[in-house]
Every structure is written in C-alpha cells, then in structure tokens.
Amino acid sequence: MRRLLNALYDCTAALAAIAMVALLIAVLLSILSRQMNFLISGIDAYAGYLMAAAGFLALAHTLKRGEHIRVTLIINALKGKPRKLLEVFALAFGSLLAILFAYYSVRLAWQSHEFNDISTSNDATPLWIPQLSMAVGAVVLAIACVDEMVLEILGKRSVPVSGEALRNE
Secondary structure (H helix, E strand, O other), rough: HHHHHHHHHHHHHHHHHHHHHHHHHHHHHHHHHHHHOOOOOOOHHHHHHHHHHHHOHHHHHHHOOOOOOOOOHHHHOHHHHHHHHHHHHHHHHHHHHHHHHHHHHHHHHHHHHHHEEEEEOOOOOOOHHHHHHHHHHHHHHHHHHHHHHHHHHOOOOOOOOOHHHHHHH
C-alpha cells in the first residue's frame, strides 16, 4: 500500500511538472505571437489553466516532502504525548478541510460538465476539463492528509524537515 501511495504522489508531481513545462511553452508562444503579430486564440487562458494544474497537482507531493509552510512555534515547545495529540489534532483538522475541498472540487467539475459550462474567454473551453486537474489534485491531497494522520497515530510518521529556513538571509 505504501508503494502505491508514494507512486500516486509521485505521479501527480510528474503531471504538475509537465503542466509547468507546458505553461512555459504557452507563455513563450504568447510572447512570440505578440512580437510576430499573430494571434493564438486563448493562449492566455490555457496558461492560466496550466498554472492552476501545476499548483493543485503538486499539493500532495509537497505535503509528503514536508515543504508546506508550517507554524511550528507551539509544536516545537511540546514534547511527548501533548505534542503527539496536537499533531493528530492538526492532521485531523487538515484532513477534514482537505476532504471538504476535494468534495467541492469534484462537485464543481461535475456540475460544469452537467451544465456544459464553457470559458468566457475566446477559447470557449469546457470548464470541466481544466477543473479536473484541480479536482484530482484536491483528492490526492486529501488522501495524503489522511495518510499523514494515520501514520502519526500509528507512530510511523517521519516528518521531513525542509532546509528552506536555513537558506534565508
């Protein structure tokens, strides 16, 4: 099961990376089209869709690598059982929020599909298509949050420490 979950997180991270490369290409095409006086219809909208996809699809992988911003002032002051209880509470609350976010993201994409909702920009893309990346990212984030909570309860959670704070000037 652990290998399957890690593969899921890595797969969404790879999709996020692909979306970032596609975003770069879209932005470069947009710049080139302006310089060469031709129009690629909807390229700005697609760049926005790709930016959202990159962000949402990377959420679970980022959480599992300990790269989300955490305020650790209180938790670092606690030891033993109080620390574990606070960690479990925070992960349970985060899991609840992630599950709600996933539910409403999936619901939004489904309703956009049902109502044939399309983009108001000149690309006229059915909105469920870009919303699908948000829904998938939110669902995988919810899975990752519950995974972290279960690991904490079982005492098997290892919290990776980001070195980002060490690189501040």
